[in-house]
Amino acid sequence: MIKKIIVSFGLLFSVASVAQEGTASPYSYYGIGDVRFKGTAENRAMGGLGILNDSIHINLQNPAAYSDLKLTTFSVGGSHSTTNFRTSTSAADATRTTVDYLAFAFPAGKLGFGAGLIPYSSVGYKIRSISADQNVPSRQYTGEGGLNKVYFGAGYKITKNFSLGADANYNFGNVETKNLYSVQDVVLGTRELNTSDLSGFNVNLGLIYSAKINKKYDFVASMTYSPEGKIKSVNERKIATVLILADQDEIVDVEKTIDVANTELKLPSKLSFGAGFGQKSKWFVGGEVTMQKSSDFGNRFDDITNVSYEDAKRFSLGGYFTPDYKSYSSYFKKITYRAGLKYENTGLIVANTAIKDYGVTMGLGLPVGGPFSSLNLGFEYGRRGTTGANLVKEIYGNVFLSLSLSDRWFVKRKYE
Template identity: 55%
Template sequence: MIKKIIVSLCLLFSFSAFAQEGTSSPYSFYGIGDVKFKGTIDTRSMGGVSVFPDSIHLNLQNPAQLASLKLTVFALGGTYANTKSKTETQEEKARRTALDYLAIGIPVGKLGFGFGLIPYSSVGYKIQTLSDDENPIFSRYSGIGGVNKVFVGAGYQLTKKINIGADIQYNFGTIETTNLRYQNVIQYGTREINTSEVSGLNATFGATYQTKINSKFSFFSSLTYSPESEVKLGNRRTIDIIQFSSVGSIDVIERQEVEGIDDTTIKLPSKLALGTGFGQIKKWLIGAEVTFLNTSVTTNRFTDIQGAYFENATRYSLGGYFIPNFNSYSSYFKRITYRAGIRYENTGLVIQGKSITDTAVNAGFGLPLGGIFSKINIGLEMGKRGTTYYNLVEENYFNLSVGLSLSDRWFVKRKID
């Protein structure tokens, strides 16, 4: 297991070399950015349904599922995103590669523990405009950064049918947005840089219920709740007088720190997720989940943003998996886990009176790696967010996600050395 983790970390570091920006969406300008984390790759491949108990995969959405682990699990995942953004008059393409999560789960009897790192939200956009004036003004807007979560959690098997759990998360990160303006007829231009240092705590509580309907079929249900919390933003603003060099680089002629920029807070919305599922364990399962987020409490980083606000959000997920023969020794393909799902959500962001929605279809595979416990999980997602109406942006995206779930038994004393 240790060798597997070392190899995985080497892959992670090579992967992270490309993970400079986790999104290319202009919608990431608002709030704390574009919330990217929607579960591990195996649950995302089922539309985000996280109701199913699993003894060899980490569930990072409901901490109560940590009590279902039978083996120590090391999990990491990343996503390659290909996005085509368009308005009524323009169209652009962007590609991004980013880390999704890095976590470890450890079972100890009826208890299960987990800890790890999740890049939670991302800011990453570049927008250029040119006015129609006689001496046109060139404007460039860009943003980078995001919010990460370090978490630690535990789940406990209260009875044979009921698990409970909780985790605590520390949020941290930096968000930087830049506004640049200049005219060709004027020697100098101006650049405004806004920087926010993000920090704060939040928690998640969960419960699951599982029972046998008969000798073959089982019923599952889950509940997850995250209370409303806050993140603090230490804000800074600088104004630069700039000049473009002959090779196109930017030279700062003069810089001034703006006084009186107050630190602010952004409320993270409370979240309630309810899920239910039915099926035959290690054969097939189908489930549905609905998530309610009180995003109407969310505000933007700076109060001088006009025309955009947040309303309460709702997400609907439907999905499941199928395994032809979990214990097959004659056919590798029969041991593969085949997953599929759909997702629809009102993101909670409202721009110019229009609610921004996100719809996606998902599919994926769990490929056994060196046995039946460790797996390479591959997920495919195709979806659309936003609209070209109201002079807004429609994003059509295709995501390819790859993750490792390495399972082994730890802390077992050897009888023969």
């Protein structure tokens, strides 16, 4: 049965991941767009904490955790976001529903393996500025696309306490941005259309140390490191005069291709480390720090101005509590309750202003179909950006959901 469910979700994911627009943020114009992937639903509900090694849940942030899996596990996650955009003079709302990841992992003795597909970043915005003054053109900016990641990973338990692992990632995608300029009572407007085809490889390395304290408590320390990766951006630009219809469709009058250079974007190196303390399957609390060398990042086109980058930092604090996962008398005692806090300096500087992100998270792990599978529900509330310097503040609420199915596969039958 679980295999049929995996096939069905896989087909759905392959369609949805291509068609979806994962963001509505104007900040997604820069670089490779908004980095959407923040971990599994279980991790996101704990403020993005990615240090836990688990026997039945996939950790997509530290590949060393594959070695602790005891059951074959399939996980798919999605989210629905509502964002209020505010400037110093106006406000608007947008909603998005997206598929966030599809992952599969299985144990093999001291080894564990995982593979999957993650829509990593998204570009998606629509901005209009209408002018009735012939000396001031009306402007419309739109963008769509993003970067996807296919990965394969493995983890190995070196000793009873130490595990290491690695993910190999192939990144691919396409981004299209369009700028329209028109003047009142002038029949034709001007359109600039930019497209970028993105591709490249990078790796993620992980290490986990876990030990018992007083034979009762568990201590976990985690570290991941992603060396700098390269993304090749094959760029094209077209300039056209267009007739803009009432429904905002365009009829091209004359179009010309402009020579622009291809660029090479850097996926910045990233280092994460954290630690936590608790009782396995009962409660856990921990913290994590992530540092990214974002100051080395660049844009798809060389003529994008008013933006720069600095090194990014993220702090996560979170944990979980399960009253009694073995309870036969109460379903509510088997529910896992999660919560967390996060703070992030994104590394993006627009108009000499650093873009920062604050959030609070919470969630539930609801057992389904047995003790090893769960439906994970989470909620995140936060804000990013500022209304100062003519920028945009985003106040967002995200509801995210995942289905984690675990079962024993690849068992040799004793009797036929």
